Amino acid sequence: MNMAKASERSSARRTLDQVAWRLLPLLPFAMVLAAWIAYWTIARPPPATLPSVQDVAAALWELAAKGELATHVAASLWRLLLGVLLGAITGVIGGIIVGLNRSVSEFISPLVVFFNAISGIVWLPLVIGWLGIGTALAVFLIWNTVFFIVFQNTVLGVQLVPQVYEQGVQALGGGRRETIRTVILPGALPYILTGLRSGLGFGWRALIAAELVGATNGLGQMIFGATEYHRSDIIIGGCLIIGVIAIAMDRWLLLPIEQRTIERWGLVFDARKEE
Amino acid sequence: MQSARRRLSCSTLPGPDIRKIIAGVLLILLVLFGQQLYGRVTAAGRLNPALHGATGPRNVIVVLDFIPDRFHNERVAEYGVFAGRDGALNRIRLRNVSPDSLGRLAGVAWVARIEPLP
Amino acid sequence: MSATVARSTPSRLPDHRKGLAAGRPLRDLKILLPFVVLVAAWWAIYLSVDFSPQVLVSPLAVWRAFVHLISHGVMAEYASTSLRMIGFAALLSLLVGVPLGFAVGINHYAAHALEGFLRFLQGISGIAWLPLAIIWFGFTHTTTLVIVIYTLIVPIIFNTMIGVRAIPEAYTLALRSLGASRLRLVKDVYLPGALPSIVVGLRLGMGYGWRALIAAEMLVRKGGLGDLIFGARTFGQIDRIITGMIVIGCLYVVVDRLIIQPIENLTIARWGVLRQ
Numbered sequence: 001m002n003m004a005k006a007s008e009r010s011s012a013r014r015t016l017d018q019v020a021w022r023l024l025p026l027l028p029f030a031m032v033l034a035a036w037i038a039y040w041t042i043a044r045p046p047p048a049t050l051p052s053v054q055d056v057a058a059a060l061w062e063l064a065a066k067g068e069l070a071t072h073v074a075a076s077l078w079r080l081l082l083g084v085l086l087g088a089i090t091g092v093i094g095g096i097i098v099g100l101n102r103s104v105s106e107f108i109s110p111l112v113v114f115f116n117a118i119s120g121i122v123w124l125p126l127v128i129g130w131l132g133i134g135t136a137l138a139v140f141l142i143w144n145t146v147f148f149i150v151f152q153n154t155v156l157g158v159q160l161v162p163q164v165y166e167q168g169v170q171a172l173g174g175g176r177r178e179t180i181r182t183v184i185l186p187g188a189l190p191y192i193l194t195g196l197r198s199g200l201g202f203g204w205r206a207l208i209a210a211e212l213v214g215a216t217n218g219l220g221q222m223i224f225g226a227t228e229y230h231r232s233d234i235i236i237g238g239c240l241i242i243g244v245i246a247i248a249m250d251r252w253l254l255l256p257i258e259q260r261t262i263e264r265w266g267l268v269f270d271a272r273k274e275e
Numbered sequence: 276m277q278s279a280r281r282r283l284s285c286s287t288l289p290g291p292d293i294r295k296i297i298a299g300v301l302l303i304l305l306v307l308f309g310q311q312l313y314g315r316v317t318a319a320g321r322l323n324p325a326l327h328g329a330t331g332p333r334n335v336i337v338v339l340d341f342i343p344d345r346f347h348n349e350r351v352a353e354y355g356v357f358a359g360r361d362g363a364l365n366r367i368r369l370r371n372v373s374p375d376s377l378g379r380l381a382g383v384a385w386v387a388r389i390e391p392l393p
Numbered sequence: 394m395s396a397t398v399a400r401s402t403p404s405r406l407p408d409h410r411k412g413l414a415a416g417r418p419l420r421d422l423k424i425l426l427p428f429v430v431l432v433a434a435w436w437a438i439y440l441s442v443d444f445s446p447q448v449l450v451s452p453l454a455v456w457r458a459f460v461h462l463i464s465h466g467v468m469a470e471y472a473s474t475s476l477r478m479i480g481f482a483a484l485l486s487l488l489v490g491v492p493l494g495f496a497v498g499i500n501h502y503a504a505h506a507l508e509g510f511l512r513f514l515q516g517i518s519g520i521a522w523l524p525l526a527i528i529w530f531g532f533t534h535t536t537t538l539v540i541v542i543y544t545l546i547v548p549i550i551f552n553t554m555i556g557v558r559a560i561p562e563a564y565t566l567a568l569r570s571l572g573a574s575r576l577r578l579v580k581d582v583y584l585p586g587a588l589p590s591i592v593v594g595l596r597l598g599m600g601y602g603w604r605a606l607i608a609a610e611m612l613v614r615k616g617g618l619g620d621l622i623f624g625a626r627t628f629g630q631i632d633r634i635i636t637g638m639i640v641i642g643c644l645y646v647v648v649d650r651l652i653i654q655p656i657e658n659l660t661i662a663r664w665g666v667l668r669q
Binding site: 108238 | 424425426427428431447448502505506507508509510512513514515516517518520521522523524525527528529600601604605607608611612622623625626629631634635637638641642643645646649650
């Protein structure tokens with residue numbers, strides 16, 4: 001009977017450990033929150049320097065109630081969606097075409113490296129003269145960022161697909177398009193997804209930067225506009241929302257896509273690992 | 276046989292990575308200090324002979340080869356007391372320039388020459 | 394940013410061995426050819442369409458602007474400001490971030506606790522904190538520095554942490570069983586083992602950090618290449634904007650491809666064995 005009690009206790013202990021393990025990632029957030037509250041209670045800084053937690057929550061609530069928050073978030077996400085879709089589609093198509101042709105990819109490579117180096121915000125002063133401020137500007141900067149990263153990774157992925165698979169399909173009578181669909185695309189997919197994930201990270205940054213100076217709405221504009229009025233509560237609230245959206249995108253959008261597609265085509269990826 | 280050959284070629288020259296790092300660092304140093312260095316090397320030619328070996332603060336005219344922007348006016352004004360133009364926009368009067376500042380001003384690459392203020 | 398390269402050589406990959414026989418100068422020139430073609434195409438487009446100087450200028454105008462900015466000492470100073478800022482930020486971020494990353498990575502619980510938090514901070518990005526930094530520090534170099542350090546330090550801590558965690562316990566246990574001190578462990582196992590990951594973190598951080606720097610300089614307007622191109626926008630000086638863009642790109646390529654990537658290659662070549 002003691003044995004049963006002991007094993008009960010140890011399994012309870014195990015679940016407690018599991019719960020603690022699950023909750024551990026929240027600890028740093030809790031600590032920062034606690035430090036924030038403590039500092040604010042003790043030092044009472046001016047609201048422009050460091051607003052209280054309640055101020056930030058109240059500011060966010062106010063914006064949400066007025067519907068402004070939703071407008072800003074929607075504007076930002078819409079620009080991101082357009083830019084990323086355009087960048088991904090053009091990047092993958094361009095990358096496949098160029099990746100299949102060795103001399104072209106060798107020739108283009110230095111150009112891609114250079115344009116990747118100036119992708120995003122660096123184009124702002126030039127393009128703002130062409131497109132003015134607003135969604136077109138932001139979409140261009142995001143497209144720019146995502147395109148070159150996805151392109152580079154697609155080219156690499158296409159080039160790394162072992163020729164033997166291609167030849168296999170062709171020996172069985174498959175045409176060019178068939179080869180691309182059944183061998184090249186799945187084979188390059190891990191790299192394409194890596195490029196997408198990376199492009200999304202850079203693209204999100206480019207979006208915020210673009211909205212800081214070149215938009216009339218959107219999360220970036222929301223927090224930069226608040227600077228003029230020293231509304232730190234809006235700024236901090238906006239930053240927190242930006243962080244949450246970034247994590248949500250990575251966790252619930254990209255990671256599942258990556259896992260599911262790589263699992264499906266896992267054979268191709270693992271074969272490469274064995275090389 | 277092949278590995279021996281590779282080992283030999285690797286031991287005589289620094290590898291391609293090291294060469295790249297050296298080239299990269301040199302380029303960055305060139306950007307950071309190249310113009311400064313050029314200015315210092317040509318400093319003697321900039322300073323009017325009358326100003327050589329100055330022991331006390333002097334009043335000078337800083338002559339540029341171009342119409343200065345606000346950028347240049349600000350930089351020049353760091354070396355002395357700004358005292359207006361000397362006839363043309365590219366001739367800047369500076370008062371109370373210490374010998375040390377004079378030396379440093381002479382080393383500025385985009386300054387054409389420094390003349391004494393009569 | 395890009396995936397690692399496989400070691401075998403499928404026939405579609407460019408064969409780097411070909412260039413060696415022809416000599417290095419030829420291969421270096423080959424890199425310039427695409428740019429020559431690009432400039433030629435640019436010139437052709439410029440000549441055939443009647444662009445207003447507000448929209449596009451000729452390559453010649455850009456060259457003239459470049460010479461102008463150099464001879465007037467402007468380019469050297471603005472480029473130096475940016476380089477000094479990124480260099481200083483990188484140094485500080487490494488000095489603070491790597492030890493922090495070690496401290497966190499060695500402890501399983503700390504690493505698990507901080508992983509999500511660091512991802513969150515990375516998601517906010519230094520650029521988003523700019524408005525707050527401007528309120529706290531004003532339009533000064535301090536603002537820029539704080540933002541760039543933030544942008545650099547988070548990936549460095551994160552990747553150092555990953556690097557330390559990836560070291561097989563067998564190595565640390567082996568040395569510890571032989572009586573090695575903590576310091577010795579750090580020097581001989583943790584540091585070399587995590588080094589490839591640290592350099593990857595530095596490379597990623599520099600990618601983010603350079604862009605954050607340009608963005609910060611655009612807003613703070615106290616010098617630097619971001620200030621240069623944004624200021625030129627105010628006066629509609631497209632030639633200066635394009636010059637600035639080219640310099641920004643070239644400097645980043647030099648730092649990333651000629652300095653950091655070779656360091657990455659060297660560390661992986663020497664200590665990458667641990668990862669396999």
